[in-house]
Amino acid sequence: MRGVHTLLIIYAILLIVGLTVPGMWQPVAFLMFYVALGQAFNIFLGLTGYVDFGYVAFLALGSYGMAIAMDSLYQTGLGAAILPIGLLLAALMSIMLSLAVGAVALRLRGAYFAIATIGVNEGFRYLIEGARLWGGSEGIIITGAMRKIFGREMANFISTMVADVLVFGIGLLAALTTYVIIHKRMGYALMAIREDEDAARVMGINVTKYKIMAFITSAFFAGLIGASAWTLKMTYVFPSDVFLITYTVEAIVIVMLGGAGTLLGPVVGGITYGLLKYYLSVILPGFQLLILAPLLVAIVVAFPEGIVGYLKERVRGTRFEGYIL
Amino acid sequence: MLLKVEDVTKRFGGLVAVDSVSFEIKEGEAFGIVGPNGSGKTTLYNMISGVYQPDSGRIIFDGRDITDLPAHARAPLGIGRTFQIPRPFPSATVRENVAVGAMFGRAQADVKEAMEISDYYIELVGLSEQANKAAGTLTPLEKRLMELARALAMKPRLLLLDEVMAGMNPKDIGNIIELLQKVRQEEKIAVVAMVEHLMHAITKFAERVMVMHQGRKLLEGPTMEVLNDERVIEVYLGKKIREGAEGAEGHRT
Structure with missing residues (x-):
């Protein structure tokens, strides 16, 4: 349980800084998005060792789920209940996509899976734009719908506060889920798959089943993050904004930087990446990616197991063992 | 009968790795499979444990046809194995x-x-x-x-060991054989040991052996009888050993 304590302490510090220091809530929320993104992705990438290049499609579908719920239900008089309905629809749409992609692509091994997933994101974006699905390239704007449902004041509060708190909570829930999975039979099955898939199969592990389970869980959290961090916060969804492969790459960087498959990795990776990106854009606006990319390469070369993975090795056998998980 | 392998064949392209092999293993039996490198031993293991599907023939485990069962569904039935190169x-x-x-x-x-x-x-x-x-x-x-x-x-009820004793000194081999006999008797596990060279170990361990050669079953029966058979000696030592000493080089038992 000590690993969870460390996690909760980091979360508490973030929350206290964000709530008590004036002007710090938005920077903290900015970091929390990356932490939550890393934690959701870690359940798949970290626990199975498979890379999904189409991962952002789950966040995108989640953000559409929320927008569709708001846009089509605001006249029904359901009121504030539309918010949980939106989250539910977001989760459902992401899960459906993960089932469809997983059932086909997760039968492939390692690199073949990664290649197969590249098309998912772009394919979905062009489907929406080309078939003029869900508003096509004009997207769905729910600013008015949210005002009608919650009133102007409350709608503003949801965008500036509730959305961030939701992201915060989803990230924490994803981390706790990771902790539970790691310590159950499923965690051992995923470890075996990650380390040697053929040996795992001969040991009696249904590898496709466990990979799909991790994939669905990961997609579930991604959908909720998309619904909260994008739709509720921005009050609109455009396909060109949400189907951006940049987010997938950022998610990969965060997980690898922090330590794939570790509990604290996405928190450390998310905060480190978020801070680097934020300060570089302040100090050297426009040059942040030019500096960030080689810097990240250097860090990943120096710590191939990620920051947390490296620390975990260092504290093995000392009294700090267990606090870093 | 715990395991029945019936007329199993596996081809890789033009190469017939296992050519219509049949044998049976009784419950709790100590069984040896011997054969030179490339004789199809590991392919046979891979078909029993479900890594490969045979091109023809059937594999029956405990009265159930498991030929089409995926590997992960076989382990819970009681088939365990080790790998030649540990994994x-x-x-x-x-x-x-x-x-x-x-x-x-x-x-x-x-x-x-x-x-x-x-x-x-x-x-x-x-x-x-x-x-x-x-x-x-x-x-x-x-x-x-x-x-x-x-x-x-x-x-497991059937344990398939792939060269588990390779690289061990005689004392370690003695210990392993003792351990295997112990679990075999205590837990009623049929143990199949596959070896290329360790004939001495197999004579101490197995009650029955099967000799494989170029994908085919050469001979099967009580250990000492089979290993002293002329055809088996021929496969392992080459014909020349009886004609002259020079042919023995490169082949050791």
Whole structure:
């Protein structure tokens, strides 16, 4: 349980800084998005060792789920209940996509899976734009719908506060889920798959089943993050904004930087990446990616197991063992 | 009859790796499979454990046709195996490695039970001191022992050992054989040991052996009888040994 304590302490510090220091809530929320993104992705990438290049499609579908719920239900008089309905629809749409992609692509091994997933994101974006699905390239704007449902004041509060708190909570829930999975039979099955898939199969592990389970869980959290961090916060969804492969790459960087498959990795990776990106854009606006990319390469070369993975090795056998998980 | 292999054939392109082989293994039996490199032994194991599907023929385990069953569905029925080149889960500890066997093999243990089963078999193979080490850091010999513990933790009814004694000194081989006889009797496991060169070990271990040669079954029967058969000596030593000493070079038993 000590690993969870460390996690909760980091979360508490973030929350206290964000709530008590004036002007710090938005920077903290900015970091929390990356932490939550890393934690959701870690359940798949970290626990199975498979890379999904189409991962952002789950966040995108989640953000559409929320927008569709708001846009089509605001006249029904359901009121504030539309918010949980939106989250539910977001989760459902992401899960459906993960089932469809997983059932086909997760039968492939390692690199073949990664290649197969590249098309998912772009394919979905062009489907929406080309078939003029869900508003096509004009997207769905729910600013008015949210005002009608919650009133102007409350709608503003949801965008500036509730959305961030939701992201915060989803990230924490994803981390706790990771902790539970790691310590159950499923965690051992995923470890075996990650380390040697053929040996795992001969040991009696249904590898496709466990990979799909991790994939669905990961997609579930991604959908909720998309619904909260994008739709509720921005009050609109455009396909060109949400189907951006940049987010997938950022998610990969965060997980690898922090330590794939570790509990604290996405928190450390998310905060480190978020801070680097934020300060570089302040100090050297426009040059942040030019500096960030080689810097990240250097860090990943120096710590191939990620920051947390490296620390975990260092504290093995000392009294700090267990606090870093 | 625990295992019936009926007329099984496996081709890789033009190469017939296993050519209509049939044999049977009784419950709790100590069975040996011997044959030179490339004689189809490992392919046979891969078909029994479900890594490959045979091109023709049937495999019956405990009265059930398992020919089309995927590998992960065979282990819970009680088929455990080791690999010629050990395949540990390298960054997990020895204890976790062995526990995985207990969780997903025939034992189907929960995490807590699996750890207890793991500790028992780790002690049995003599790896207690290495229990919390990452399996990837073990010596090749220790990795073999760990794989044996992992396969035993599955609580198999049929244990397929692939060159488990290779590279061991006579004392270690003696210990392993003693251990195998013990688990065989205590847990009623049919143990199949596959060897290329360790004839001495197989005579001490197996009640019956099958000799494979170029994908075919050459001979099967009581161990001493089979290993002293002229045809078997021919496969292993070459014809020239009876004609003159020069032909023996390069082949040792």
